[in-house]
Amino acid sequence: MAAAPVPFFDLKTQYQGLRKQIEEAVNRVLQSGCFILGAEVQALEEEVAAYTGCASAIACASGTDALSLSLAALGVGPGDEVIVPTFTFFATASCVRRLGARPVFTDIDPDTFNMDPRQVEDKITPRTKAIIPVHLFGQCCDMEPLWKIAERYHLPIIEDAAQAFGSEYQGKRSGTLGTLACHSFYPTKNLGAYGDAGMVVTNDRDLAAKIACLRTHGMQPRYYHKYLGWNSRLDALQAAILRVKLSWVSRFIDARIAIARRYDILIDEHGLGGMIQKPVVLPHCKHTFNQYVIRVNGGRRDALLDHFRHEGIGFEVYYPIPLHLQEVFAPLGHKPGEFPVAERTCKEVVALPMYPELSYEQQKRVVRAIAQFARSSLRAAA
Numbered sequence: 144m145a146a147a148p149v150p151f152f153d154l155k156t157q158y159q160g161l162r163k164q165i166e167e168a169v170n171r172v173l174q175s176g177c178f179i180l181g182a183e184v185q186a187l188e189e190e191v192a193a194y195t196g197c198a199s200a201i202a203c204a205s206g207t208d209a210l211s212l213s214l215a216a217l218g219v220g221p222g223d224e225v226i227v228p229t230f231t232f233f234a235t236a237s238c239v240r241r242l243g244a245r246p247v248f249t250d251i252d253p254d255t256f257n258m259d260p261r262q263v264e265d266k267i268t269p270r271t272k273a274i275i276p277v278h279l280f281g282q283c284c285d286m287e288p289l290w291k292i293a294e295r296y297h298l299p300i301i302e303d304a305a306q307a308f309g310s311e312y313q314g315k316r317s318g319t320l321g322t323l324a325c326h327s328f329y330p331t332k333n334l335g336a337y338g339d340a341g342m343v344v345t346n347d348r349d350l351a352a353k354i355a356c357l358r359t360h361g362m363q364p365r366y367y368h369k370y371l372g373w374n375s376r377l378d379a380l381q382a383a384i385l386r387v388k389l390s391w392v393s394r395f396i397d398a399r400i401a402i403a404r405r406y407d408i409l410i411d412e413h414g415l416g417g418m419i420q421k422p423v424v425l426p427h428c429k430h431t432f433n434q435y436v437i438r439v440n441g442g443r444r445d446a447l448l449d450h451f452r453h454e455g456i457g458f459e460v461y462y463p464i465p466l467h468l469q470e471v472f473a474p475l476g477h478k479p480g481e482f483p484v485a486e487r488t489c490k491e492v493v494a495l496p497m498y499p500e501l502s503y504e505q506q507k508r509v510v511r512a513i514a515q516f517a518r519s520s521l522r523a524a525a
């Protein structure tokens with residue numbers, strides 16, 4: 144009998160475990176008759192602020208909107224520049240561009256996949272308005288050098304913490320490491336809604352007030368419009384669901400970390416260290432493994448993906464192309480070879496199945512499939 148496929152992600156198992164609590168929360172909202180913002184959203188904001196250790200949290204419609212609202216609150220607009228890594232999800236840079244500003248790309252650190260802080264200072268010009276480090280896959284960017292640069296040039300830092308809810312750097316939670324931080328509650332994130340949702344967290348109460356205003360058409364008071372804002376209100380159903388999941392999030396994160404450790408051990412036990420680079424965790428970081436991303440050496444990544452397809456092993460490639468080479472950014476004039484680490488990384492990485500409910504048996508199947516592939520490619524080379 145063929146072994147069962149291992150999905151890349153599974154949201155159904157978690158729902159079954161939380162079903163009673165989720166249904167109670169959903170019923171509470173349905174009976175309240177209050178569906179947009181309101182008490183449920185405010186309670187979520189307070190709970191996330193307390194979890195993160197921030198003074199203010201402003202819920203919005205998505206992580207993408209959290210970035211746009213943050214940039215708009217800082218006054219980023221046409222002619223401005225914002226420094227971002229080229230190896231990240233599109234939204235990190237698209238939000239900059241949509242406000243009429245220029246995303247100025249940096250290459251990445253080959254071990255952590257995060258923005259290389261050594262490349263940031265050279266990119267600063269009189270037009271630079273902000274720096275956006277991305278805490279990719281659940282590990283915080285190396286912030287210490289960025290803090291020094293930000294202080295020297297009086298620049299705000301916006302953390303793109305979309306993949307790093309609950310991650311820590313030097314004992315501080317993501318969300319407290321910059322001027323503003325943006326979370327995504329996309330369903331597969333560490334804290335995931337059952338739809339789109341996001342949040343900005345900050346210790347700056349003036350920026351928080353501006354973001355809250357921008358999120359509702361820049362309106363203050365009602366029907367008096369101070370800014371050209373937009374509609375990015377969070378609905379109460381998502382907030383109520385997120386509040387249930389927030390009460391579990393530390394356990395979900397612990398499960399992710401345990402699963403990552405098991406992958407590490409299985410990869411070592413199968414002697415795959417020569418072919419695969421496991422995720423590198425910096426000593427002062429708590430990596431929350433929103434993704435477990437390996438690097439496949441020797442130009443064999445795509446052949447491994449074919450083997451995964453054949454074996455029914457779920458996977459995802461984050462990201463197949465760096466942002467500076469995206470078609471939409473062609474007018475920025477970048478060329479292949481400009482950011483070599485990111486370009487090589489796009490050809491070498493693959494994310495393995497990772498979610499809190501992934502079983503040890505499923506993990507063994509994933510790593511056995513890699514070992515089988517390694518043996519057959521060795522035989523082919525002999």
Ligand SMILES: Cc1ncc(COP(=O)(O)O)c(C=O)c1O
Pocket residue numbers: 205206207208231232234235277303305306326327328329339340341
């Ligand atoms: C690094 C990063 N930034 C921003 C976003 C955008 O978040 P959302 O999908 O909630 O709009 C994502 C979502 O995947 C992300 O991974």
